[in-house]
Amino acid sequence: MTLDTLITNARLLLPHKGLTDGVLGIKDGRIAVIAEHKADLAAREVIDCQGLWLLPGIIDPHVHFGFGSPETDFETESRNAALGGTTSALSFHRSKDIRDSFESARNLAERQSCIDIGFHFGITSHLHVQTLEEISTRFGVSSYKLYMMYKGAAGLAQGFTDIDDGLLYSALRETARIPGAVLGVHCENVEVIPVLRDPLRAAGRDDLRAWNEQSPDFLEAENVHRVCYFASKTHTPVNIVHLSSREALDEVRRHRQRRNGPPIYVESCPHYLFLNDESPAGPYAKVNPPIRGQGDVEAMWEGVLDGSITTIGSDHVPRKRATKDKNIWAASNGFPGTGMILPIMLHEGYHRRHIPLSRIIELCSANSAHIYNMPNKGSIEIGKDADLLVVDPDLEKVVDPATLESHADYSPYEGMAIKGWPVRTLVRGRTIMQDGRITDEARAHPGGHFLRRL
Ligand SMILES: [Zn+2]
Structure with a gap:
């Protein structure tokens, strides 16, 4: 099997195991492989975590x-979400009457949201x-x-x-x-x-x-x-x-x-x-x-x-x-x-x-x-959606509303130095944020899915 993405040199947070050194393979948006070593795994894209944490989204x-x-919140606020x-x-x-209004709300979300x-x-x-x-x-x-x-x-x-x-x-x-x-x-x-x-x-x-x-x-x-x-x-x-x-x-x-x-x-x-x-x-x-x-x-x-x-x-x-x-x-x-x-x-x-x-x-x-009935989300396990974060626990950033992509132009936390940020955000295997920036790809094609939960 050729994987779509292989994430190497990661400290994966696994259920009941805590942080564990290993590699993770993604195929068709889902977690396909969790292994100790990369062995003979082949992939079209390799992400080297350089020892950083890999957490569930x-x-x-x-x-x-x-x-x-x-009109635009699902676009801007989903980007704000992905950055963090x-x-x-x-x-x-x-x-x-929700029967009359829901479908257009859902369609707008699917069109605009990158998460x-x-x-x-x-x-x-x-x-x-x-x-x-x-x-x-x-x-x-x-x-x-x-x-x-x-x-x-x-x-x-x-x-x-x-x-x-x-x-x-x-x-x-x-x-x-x-x-x-x-x-x-x-x-x-x-x-x-x-x-x-x-x-x-x-x-x-x-x-x-x-x-x-x-x-x-x-x-x-x-x-x-x-x-x-x-x-x-x-x-x-x-x-x-x-x-x-x-x-x-x-x-x-x-x-x-x-x-x-x-x-x-x-x-x-x-x-x-x-x-x-x-x-x-x-x-x-x-x-x-x-x-x-x-x-x-x-x-x-x-x-x-x-x-x-x-x-x-x-x-x-x-x-x-x-x-x-x-x-x-x-x-x-x-x-x-x-x-x-x-x-x-x-x-x-x-x-x-x-x-x-x-x-x-x-x-x-x-x-x-x-x-909330989302069986494909919430943890790093085989078969679940590859919603993953590469996190640098020691990265310190001062909260600056100008970089947060939100429609809101302020934050109650602005000016505070906060330690521990994601440096990469993946949704179903696709990188939508890297190094504090929403990717051009995710801007052009947001790609968020509607979560049907019943
Ligand atoms: Zn509320």
Whole structure:
């Protein structure tokens, strides 16, 4: 057999083995050979890793492509992802009737993206619940998100009339009927927020900590309790997305002790592991749930180590800097981050906190492949997609938005020196990034596939 590509002199991260010296062969976009020595393997292309790491591509289960420039986000943001080692991303699709809107969203993604793309459906109405099984099987989508943030008055302001606990319960019940499906929930008690926010605003506060104080940890934990409790009654696998606080994580731990309870997954984000509410990023780091204090940052790392956090997602929102250059109350919500997952986890997790590399990759790749039904992704094994990263753990770069390819022209991490970057990104065997640049080939022919997951 002549291979398409042979990767030599690599330190491969293999499941249950850790970093292992060896070579890897790719044929037709898949991993065909893993061996100790190159022996008599022949290939059309040879990549010499020169002793660097070879890791599975990062899977980002939480991006909002389309919130920056709907026409071009899949192009720019997929490039931003590839620069940092993210090779698959799941983006949120939301519309009045998903049956009418989904195909054009998928086609746009396939035309523009240089990484593989799947979707979650946003559930905001009873129509979405009624059509959930139909749209899931028809479009191959097995995960959804319900926004408790748009409940009541907050929802009406956005045009959402149906979001209440009844919608939550019926969405849970319907999700349970779809094998392999999981319901993600944004947990913050939005009805209490104004009670805390209005006095802070009236007092003239304009800082990141005030943003934390207007939606404190217990408003997240209260919603986590409600979701987990209802999920136990409907036997629905649930996913607490972008979890930010110790209080909320402890609530998940408590509910997981229930006998015969459904799986409860937890996603956290690089920013809850790396920034605190004293960060000089100010409004650039405004997000919901808010960036917390250092005690919560420490709690998130404890959750990474003890396995109570399942996955890491970026919650990538690629709006322009101009939407952020305002006071904390008026600045837009969210910020870009999909291309920062691996660098931050290596810099802060591997280097500074000595978190095992295999644990980092479990959370940033393997676990998402598992819970979101992507059997061909998530680890370096024969037969899986050759989504691979050549990583230089000692390469240090200062984050500069001008080189990140995103529609967003800022980063909450700009100016920071971060150690641990991919120098080459392959998607299904094809190099789309080399030495910090998207290849001309990937610019001309993006080549991303739609991830059908049901
Ligand atoms: Zn989000």
